[in-house]
Amino acid sequence: xxxxxDVENLxxxxxxxxxxxxxPVDGVSFRLDRGKTLAIVGESGCGKSLTSLxxxxxxxxxxxxxxGSRIRLEDTDLLALKSEDLRQVRGRRIGMIFQDPMTSLNPxxxxxxxxxEGILAHLPVSKTQARDRALQLLQEVGMPDAPARxxxxxxxxxxxxxxxxxxxxxxxxxxxxxxxxxxxxxxDVTVQAQILEVLDQLRARRGMAVLLITHDLGIVAGRADRxxxxxxGQFVEEASTSDLFALPSHPYTQGxxxxxxxxxxxxxxxxxxxxxxxxxxxxPSGCRFRxxxxxxxxxxxxxxxxxxxxxxxxxxxxxxxx
Amino acid sequence: xxxVGEALHRAWHTPRGxxxxxxxxxxxxVGLFGPPYLxxxxxxxxxLAGANLPPGPSHPFGTDQLSRDVLxxxxxxxxxxxAVAVLAVGLSMTLGAAVGLVAxxxxxxxxxxLMRLVDGALAVPRLxxxxxxxxxxxxxxxxxxxxxxxxxGWFGTSRLVRGxxxxxxxxxxxxxxxxxxxxxxxxxxxxxxxxxxxxxLVAATLGVGDVILLEAGLSFLGLGVQPPAPSWGGMxxxxxAVLVTAPWAGIFPGLAITLTVLAANLFGDxxxxxxxxxxx
Amino acid sequence: xxxLSIRDLVKHYGAGGFFRRSxxxxxAVDGVSFELERGETLALVGESGCGKSSIGRxxLRLQEPTGGTAVFDGIDVFSLDRGALRQLRRRMQIIxxxxxxxxxxxxxxxxxVAEGIEIHRLARGPEVxxxxxxxxxxxxxxxxxxxxxxxxxxxxxxxxxxxxxxLAVEPSxxxxxxxxxxxxxxxxxxxxxxxxxxxxxxxxxxxxxAHDLAVVRQIARRxxxxxxGRIVEEGSTEALLSExxxxxxxALLSAVPEPDPASGRRRIVLGGExxxxxxxxxxxxxxxxxxxxxxxxxxxTERPVLRAVGKTFAACHYAESTPTQVPH
Numbered sequence: 026x027x028x029x030x031d032v033e034n035l036x037x038x039x040x041x042x043x044x045x046x047x048x049p050v051d052g053v054s055f056r057l058d059r060g061k062t063l064a065i066v067g068e069s070g071c072g073k074s075l076t077s078l079x080x081x082x083x084x085x086x087x088x089x090x091x092x093g094s095r096i097r098l099e100d101t102d103l104l105a106l107k108s109e110d111l112r113q114v115r116g117r118r119i120g121m122i123f124q125d126p127m128t129s130l131n132p133x134x135x136x137x138x139x140x141x142e143g144i145l146a147h148l149p150v151s152k153t154q155a156r157d158r159a160l161q162l163l164q165e166v167g168m169p170d171a172p173a174r175x176x177x178x179x180x181x182x183x184x185x186x187x188x189x190x191x192x193x194x195x196x197x198x199x200x201x202x203x204x205x206x207x208x209x210x211x212x213d214v215t216v217q218a219q220i221l222e223v224l225d226q227l228r229a230r231r232g233m234a235v236l237l238i239t240h241d242l243g244i245v246a247g248r249a250d251r252x253x254x255x256x257x258g259q260f261v262e263e264a265s266t267s268d269l270f271a272l273p274s275h276p277y278t279q280g281x282x283x284x285x286x287x288x289x290x291x292x293x294x295x296x297x298x299x300x301x302x303x304x305x306x307x308x309p310s311g312c313r314f315r316x317x318x319x320x321x322x323x324x325x326x327x328x329x330x331x332x333x334x335x336x337x338x339x340x341x342x343x344x345x346x347x
Numbered sequence: 348x349x350x351v352g353e354a355l356h357r358a359w360h361t362p363r364g365x366x367x368x369x370x371x372x373x374x375x376x377v378g379l380f381g382p383p384y385l386x387x388x389x390x391x392x393x394x395l396a397g398a399n400l401p402p403g404p405s406h407p408f409g410t411d412q413l414s415r416d417v418l419x420x421x422x423x424x425x426x427x428x429x430a431v432a433v434l435a436v437g438l439s440m441t442l443g444a445a446v447g448l449v450a451x452x453x454x455x456x457x458x459x460x461l462m463r464l465v466d467g468a469l470a471v472p473r474l475x476x477x478x479x480x481x482x483x484x485x486x487x488x489x490x491x492x493x494x495x496x497x498x499x500g501w502f503g504t505s506r507l508v509r510g511x512x513x514x515x516x517x518x519x520x521x522x523x524x525x526x527x528x529x530x531x532x533x534x535x536x537x538x539x540x541x542x543x544x545x546x547x548l549v550a551a552t553l554g555v556g557d558v559i560l561l562e563a564g565l566s567f568l569g570l571g572v573q574p575p576a577p578s579w580g581g582m583x584x585x586x587x588a589v590l591v592t593a594p595w596a597g598i599f600p601g602l603a604i605t606l607t608v609l610a611a612n613l614f615g616d617x618x619x620x621x622x623x624x625x626x627x
Numbered sequence: 628x629x630x631l632s633i634r635d636l637v638k639h640y641g642a643g644g645f646f647r648r649s650x651x652x653x654x655a656v657d658g659v660s661f662e663l664e665r666g667e668t669l670a671l672v673g674e675s676g677c678g679k680s681s682i683g684r685x686x687l688r689l690q691e692p693t694g695g696t697a698v699f700d701g702i703d704v705f706s707l708d709r710g711a712l713r714q715l716r717r718r719m720q721i722i723x724x725x726x727x728x729x730x731x732x733x734x735x736x737x738x739x740v741a742e743g744i745e746i747h748r749l750a751r752g753p754e755v756x757x758x759x760x761x762x763x764x765x766x767x768x769x770x771x772x773x774x775x776x777x778x779x780x781x782x783x784x785x786x787x788x789x790x791x792x793x794l795a796v797e798p799s800x801x802x803x804x805x806x807x808x809x810x811x812x813x814x815x816x817x818x819x820x821x822x823x824x825x826x827x828x829x830x831x832x833x834x835x836x837a838h839d840l841a842v843v844r845q846i847a848r849r850x851x852x853x854x855x856g857r858i859v860e861e862g863s864t865e866a867l868l869s870e871x872x873x874x875x876x877x878a879l880l881s882a883v884p885e886p887d888p889a890s891g892r893r894r895i896v897l898g899g900e901x902x903x904x905x906x907x908x909x910x911x912x913x914x915x916x917x918x919x920x921x922x923x924x925x926x927x928t929e930r931p932v933l934r935a936v937g938k939t940f941a942a943c944h945y946a947e948s949t950p951t952q953v954p955h
Contacts (some may be wrong), residue, residue, distance in 0.1 A: 068811040169899065183900050184675075213674035215897045216836060218882040222896050240812060243841075243884025270887060284816035286845035288868065288883045294823070295845065297816035301781060413754040520739075522689050523789070527743040528716035529797060537742075541733040 029201050029234045030057040030080070033095035037075050039088040041306045048091075049305035050075050051258035057202060059232035064237040064245045064266075066281075067255035068308075070302045073238045077204045079238075081115050082106075096204075117147040120195030124207035130179040136190045137163075137175035144199030150294035162193040167223050171278060185216035192223065196231075203228070204239045221248055242285060254278050255311035257303055260331065264338035275340040276318045314343070320344060354545060357621035366618030367614060370610035374603075377427030385419040388577050395471050399593040409595040411585060420577040421599050426609070429580050431493055433525055433556040438497025440504060440551050444543070447508025448535055452516065462509070468502045477561075481570035504550055510544040518542075545622035551616055556611035560618075579604050628909040630800060630832050631663040637694035638681050647923035651861040653905045655681040659695075665799070668826065670847035670864070672840060672879070674901050674918055679836045683802040687714060687719055690917060697804030699800070720793035726785035730777040736763075737773030738790050743796035762791040765896070766821060783814035787821065794825070803835045805879070807842060821848055840883050852876045855902055855912040862939030867950060872941035872949050874919045911943070921945040 037050035050072040057063055067073045078084050080096060082103065096103040098118055106114065113264055115121075123129045131139060140159035143151065150158065156175075166189040188208060195203060205224065207275055209217040212244040225248055228235050234330075237249055245252050245266060252269045254262040256278065262275040273279045280298035297332040300317040309316050318325065324343045332345035358364040382388070397414035400406055450461040476499055481487060487495075500523035515521060517540070524534050559579075566580030567569030574581060579600040586597030638656040656678040663669050670678040671695055685692045688704060697704040699719060707715060722727040730739055740759045746749050760770035766787040777785055786806060793801055803822065807815040823846060825831055837843050843850055844864055851861040852875065860873040871877045881895035899916040902908060908915050914926040925944055936946040943949065 068813065185900060213901060214882045215674060215878055216842075216901070217884075218896050219898075241884055242886040246884065246886050265921075281812060282886065284813045285886055286816075286819070286839075286841040287886050288841045288844060288880070289887075292844060295816035297819055297820065298813040301783070301814075302811075519723040519725055520731040522684070523721070523723065523729060523792065524731075524742065525689055525719045526687055526716060526719075527741070527792070528713040528746050530713075530746075533746070535736070538731055542731070 029059050029061040029099060031095070031097040032056070032080070033097075035079055035094045035096065037072070037079055037084055037088055037094075038091050040304075047306045048308075049124045049258055050079065051308070051321070053255075053258075053260055055253060055256055055260070055263070057236060059201070059234055060228065060232045061250045062228060062237055062248060063233040064239060064249035064252045065240060065255050065260075066239055066245055066252060068240055068302055070260040070305065071255040072305070073255050074206055075228045077121070077206050077236060077238050080204060081084045081119055081121060081200075082111060092192060098331065106267035113147070113319050116143060116195075116200065116294075117198045118200055119202045119204060120186070120198070121204045122195045122206065122208050125211050126191050127211070129191055130187055132179050133253045135176050136177055136182070136193075140190065140193050143194045147198035159193070159197070162196060163189070165196075165227070166190075167219070168193075182214050185215075185219060188212060188216075188220055191222065192220075192227070196227065199231075200233065202236065204236045204238070207240070208237075209244065210240070217244075223239035224261065242281060254281070255307050259313065259341060261314065261342070262338075262340040263331070264334070268335065268338045272338070274338070274345070275314075275342050276320050276344075277314050280317075299303070352414060354548060354618060354621045358614065358617040361617050361620070362555070363613050364504055364621070366615040367610040367613035367617065370606060371614060374425055374610070376428060377422055378429055381418070381422040382426070384398075385422055386416040389575050390418040391415055399589055399596070401593070402595055408599045409593065411539060411582070411596040412589050413591070417582075417596055417599055420582055421579070421603050422583060424577040424579045424600060425607075426604065427572055427576060427619065428559055428562060428580075428604075431496070431562050432555045434493045435500065435558050436497040436551050436554040438494065439500040439554060441501075442498070442542070443501035443504025444508050444547060446501070446505040446509075446602040448539060448543075450505065450534060451509040451512025452531070453540060458509070462506075465502045465505055468495070473499050474561075477565065478568075481565060486573050487570075489576075492562075492571060496561065500554065500558070502598065504554075507546055507550060508543055511546060512539050515539050515542050515553070515584055516623055518594060552611055552615035556608040556615070559604060559608050559611070628701065629662045629698075630665045630734055631834070632698040633662070633682075633686065633695070634660050634698075635695040636660070636682065636685065636689065636692060636697065638678070638685050639693045651905045654856050654907060655904055656685065657907075659853075659856070659858055659862065661851055661858065663800075663832055663834060665832055666826070666830050667849065668835050668847040670835040670837055670843040670850040671853055672843055672850055673853035674838055676855070676901050677903050678856040678904065679853050680804055683804050683834060685723060687716075687721055687802060689721075696864075702814055717743075717796040718798050719800045719802070720796065720798040721804060722786070722789050722793050722801040722806050724808055726782040726789070728811060729789045730785055732777055732854055734776075735773065736775050736777065736780070739777075740773070740791045743792065747796055749796070758795065759791075761834065762790075762795055763827075765794065766791045766835075767817075781814070782810050783817060786810065786814075786818050790818075790821065790825070794829075799830070800832045800834070802831050805836055805838065808838065815842070822846065840868065840879060841885075852879065855907050856904055857912065857942065858933060859913065859943070860939055860941045861933065866938035870938055872936045872939050872946040873913075873943045874917050874949055875913050876941075877949060878918075919943070919945055919949060921948055 033054045035050055035053040036048055038046040038048050039048055053076055055063060062070050065073045065076065075084065079090055086088060090104060093105065098114065103114065137156060137159050140162055141155040144155040144158050155303050160171060160175055163174060168174050168186060168189050209220050212220060221244060224235065227233065239245065249266050252264060252266050253260045254275065256277050262278045264267065283296040284298060288293060298317055303313065311328050315321045315325040329341050329343045331339040331341050334340050359368060391413045394414050397410055398412050400410045401410040406416050406418065410419060411417055446461055477495065480495060500592040521534060521538050524538055562571050563580030566578045567584045569584060572578035572581055582600035583597050590597050634655055636659045640653040640655055640688050641650060661669065671682060673679050684690045686697050692705055702714065702715060717943055737759050741755050744755055744758055752799060759773055763770045763772055768784060768787050810818060826833060835847050847864055850864045850867055851858045852873065853877050860867060860876045861873065867876060868880060871880055878895045878897045895918065897916050902912065910927045910929055911931050913924065917926065929941040931944050933940045933942045
């Protein structure tokens with residue numbers, strides 16, 4: 026297992042109205058390995074998107090990554106990089122695709138132009154070579170009739186096609202890591218399946234590490250090797266995908282499973298998690314899930330660390346000690 | 348808090364908003380309550396010996412060539428200039444909003460006809476029309492001046508409001524109101540107009556600055572507010588002859604114009620930021 | 628008698644008129660028929676561009692239909708004049724997909740919920756406030772929320788407010804236009820439960836528009852699958868999901884991400900793109916993307932009609948032999 030990215034104790038802070046800092050990402054640690062997919066699953070407000078932005082140091086001011094966070098890309102400390110070196114990393118070592126392909130592409134340039142731009146920014150090739158490369162990339166991401174699409178403008182393409190273009194741009198400079206932040210949420214179900222298939226094939230063929238951010242447990246089931254469930258700025262459970270689905274251990278994870286409608290199995294009344302997600306500026310004290318947890322007990326007033334549940338399976342819950 | 352209130356509140360809480368609003372309010376208050384404490388702006392006590400006196404203890408802004416107290420005239424001029432600006436802009440906004448709402452909501456032929464009329468009106472230079480009318484109508488009463496300025500200034504606003512209405516029409520809450528059985532009037536006044544107020548308010552504030560300049564320009568040409576009623580533009584006009592020897596008669600009204608227009612523009616900017624920031 | 632009976636509904640956009648652009652009309656709804664019984668939920672499922680949202684709005688006459696009929700409780704909806712239509716609106720309501728644009732940001736929650744009551748003069752004075760409080764409670768919200776403005780509330784809460792607003796006029800039929808698509812998983816479950824409870828307690832009938840088959844299975848007993856403005860398959864939810872007869876249904880079913888890595892379902896990954904409703908293919912609208920092994924020239928030239936096949940109704944020439952799995 027070749028480790029390519031190491032994140033330790035990542036904390037991102039923002040100032041609130043009174044100027045004090047709060048932590049929407051509060052102590053996240055994980056690693057990415059070549060050729061493997063890690064999925065971070067969580068609902069809105071859990072901090073998953075900020076986590077992915079932090080990797081490329083794209084946190085918008087006045088937010089910032091806190092001291093004590095560590096992000097190492099192989100031997101490079103990403104947090105210590107100067108802006109020119111950081112620019113080299115963005116795109117060249119880590120590629121990113123965003124949720125909404127409608128707004129992520131520049132409407133006044135052709136897609137071929139935008140892909141080539143990504144290539145030219147990082148690789149010492151000529152414009153013609155870049156254009157050829159762009160065509161290859163479009164074919165690689167499964168764009169139908171790629172030669173014609175090369176000179177199309179974004180508004181002429183459908184949502185699925187635009188997302189393919191986004192992927193092509195992200196891959197343009199041959200990154201080792203691909204970060205996909207909700208890549209299929211805005212797409213139709215059948216197109217979603219196509220895009221996920223493309224991502225999977227690319228990962229296998231290029232040996233990239235993939236970080237997949239999503240709220241959809243279903244996507245995770247088929248496509249990720251390991252899963253981390255995120256709640257209130259922290260990972261609350263982490264395991265291989267099969268282990269997580271076989272034995273969801275954290276009460277939040279269990280709650281998520283119980284509240285998702287199923288396409289097979291008996292139709293039962295859904296059991297939603299009571300209450301709502303707490304705001305980042307006011308995380309509950311102790312275990313952050315305690316106010317909504319059906320299994321809360323006295324020890325829940327103390328914040329739990331990640332504790333082992335089984336081999337390669339941890340959760341942030343005192344119940345692990347039972 | 349009501350939407351308008353919230354925008355004002357938010358604009359107030361920026362340094363720029365507070366300073367500019369403070370200036371505007373101060374000018375308004377001084378204009379409103381100042382005159383009783385000041386000499387008669389029309390009085391010409393002593394043309395021979397009291398004219399063109401430099402600023403001093405008895406005349407903080409000096410006197411003009413007819414020995415009238417400049418400070419008193421600037422303060423009274425504030426009343427006139429602000430009244431003209433606010434009322435004229437009020438008229439423009441009302442007309443513009445009405446036409447924009449009807450055109451935007453009814454659509455189709457009504458919209459097409461109204462907008463072609465507006466296009467035509469916009470093609471005619473406003474200043475030209477004003478100059479023409481004012482040249483023909485000597486000694487125009489202030490009310491007529493206000494109506495004239497207001498009636499020639501609503502075209503751009505109608506387009507602005509129409510654009511907002513076109514956008515708002517597609518919002519789900521408008522469909523919801525229709526589904527509940529709301530009549531057109533309710534939809535326009537409860538759902539469309541309140542949500543179009545933001546840009547309208549900004550346009551109005553900036554418009555006040557515009558009209559102050561316009562009126563000052565017209566008065567400077569002798570076509571606006573007629574003497575002996577003091578107006579800032581008129582005072583600058585009167586001071587042309589003595590601009591070198593007794594500049595204060597022209598500088599102070601000029602400063603008043605500049606300061607007021609600047610404050611209006613800054614507050615308009617602050618309001619625009621407040622309205623935009625509301626997260627549409 | 629059926630509560631709602633829709634026959635050959637057609638809705639085209641952008642056709643004709645002096646001031647219109649000269650482009651082919653968008654054939655959003657192209658001949659749709661179905662019926663809804665009292666107290667039942669029928670789901671309309673499809674992807675973007677299939678016309679499902681247009682159907683909901685057209686039935687309520689938020690848009691005028693291009694053709695067809697809609698009979699609600701014996702009343703011909705499309706022939707009513709404005710006054711009679713306003714009366715009818717009390718009985719047919721709608722809840723929307725986007726919680727962030729479904730409430731007027733300048734109106735308090737209480738005013739929004741009370742609007743229907745005011746329009747139809749169902750109550751006056753303090754009675755209005757009492758009704759609003761009762762409605763808010765019924766949808767699981769604190770009555771004190773009536774004083775707040777929409778931006779103070781979360782997506783799930785706003786959806787509830789929208790539901791309370793619709794309930795205020797005491798409808799018997801509600802078009803639910805993708806009401807949970809924009810919500811988080813756990814909030815989605817809360818709202819789905821609420822809708823089910825309200826149906827049971829008030830005897831409501833729903834036309835539930837969605838793109839997620841798993842959600843549909845949770846709430847609807849019957850489902851119609853739409854593609855490019857037409858219904859391509861229709862039947863009871865259980866039948867349709869266990870034995871789909873139209874290839875598109877099979878593909879939709881296969882594409883639903885299932886939280887079970889060991890489910891062993893083989894995936895059908897549809898090639899091609901969802902087609903454009905302004906330029907539909909000839910013959911069967913699905914044929915360019917269809918993977919049915921028996922696909923033939925007939926599919927390109929002849930439009931299939933809905934007919935009984937197996938346990939459902941499907942519009943496919945070869946529905947008898949539709950594979951649910953494709954050698955991939």
